Amino acid sequence: MNVIATPRDYGLLGRDAKLAEEMGLASAQWYQCPMPRKRLKELMQRRDAPAILDTVIWIASFLVSGGLAYYFWPTWAALPFFLIYGVLYGSSTDSRWHECGHGTAFKTRWMNDAIYHIACFMIMREPTVWRWSHTRHHTDTIIVGRDPEIAVMRPVLILKVISMFFAIPQTWGAIKSIVRHAFGRLGDEEATFIPEMERGKVYLVARIWIVIHVAVIASAFYAESILPMLFVGPLPTMYGAWVHVMTGLTQHGGLAEDVLDHRLNSRTVLLNPVLRFIYWNMNYHIEHHMFPMVPYHALPELHKDLQPYLPRPNSGIIDAYRDIIPALWRQRKEPDWHIEPKLPAGVSPVTAAAE
């Protein structure tokens, strides 16, 4: 059977933005699994220790991989260490940006803010812009015309998805955005989710970042070596992006748009401890969206509590991509088609706004 494709308008000022409001999908009430208040309070408790330990290991990993890459440069022996360094720089920063942006990774506020800004710089996500875009992403998750963080738009362009693994569209978009902001200009769509009082910070950070990037490029010219640019700047963001794109696409890839039930538009995948360290447990993504103030270190516990209400999680990356690749391939031609997760018996999904 042929499915007739419906053109989508992912712009935040476009037709589907208005349609989402008319349909009650904007800032709507989302389904939440039953969760006793006392238990949720336990799970939401903040702690510094897990994130401090992870951060010590994280920084040590940077120093060891970066140090060995520097030591072996310019021989091929440096390559595996750059690959590790790149994954730390361009991928592990995705989850640090994310968790610290939610303010849940550490109990101590300044620790969240410090790691947030460092991670933002490395992954080239402007801190104020992305704080607000992510706020919208949680309000209107995968609602067309409302969510500025829909990674794979439909109809799916496979070459674009492949290029995302090398952070090509993301980095190009970031460079254009940083330059625009450094000139004191905000995009029309950004203006829909960044309040007036926050915009000065956007411009200031863009200018600071440009100074840092120019200094790195100048140091490369001065040293007559590309080495400084392999350690800091867009290059490690790009050559190390593949792990965060691999894990990130599992979050919503191939699932429903325009629903008000995170079980239908988000995915939980069980991962090994190394990937969970890099990804800071964001593989428990349904759980995270349903209760975003539960810190990453408590998500495995939350997952256990919610299991009776959730679809079966994917057993790993390969299992997840067995679902995602055919779905994205099909969505090239059939953008209305999506994966329908099977909920436990007797549990009904919520697909529309309440009257």
Next chain:
Amino acid sequence: MGQWIEVCAAGDIDAEDVMRFDHGGQTFAIYRSPDDEFYATDGLCTHEKVHLADGLVMDNIIECPKHNGRFDYRNGAAMGAPACVNLKTYPVKVEAGKVLIDTGA
């Protein structure tokens, strides 16, 4: 000055916690601080109208359960993005073991 309205027994709210209270078409958040003082604010986050009673109380801060908007519930002050507008606060007293608020109505 309006009328004092009974909310609940003082023991119904744990220390360092919050409870939702709906009255007269309005929703309020009633707090018990770690040092056993009671406070009341509007019940919805000024950022996106999420019920604060589902959030986390840490010392004198209430954190919105959706977007991490944070307020000092003693005076309603917004503590930073995404909470940019202060919460309205209401007088609270405890009499005969009951928590009462003055909604100003």
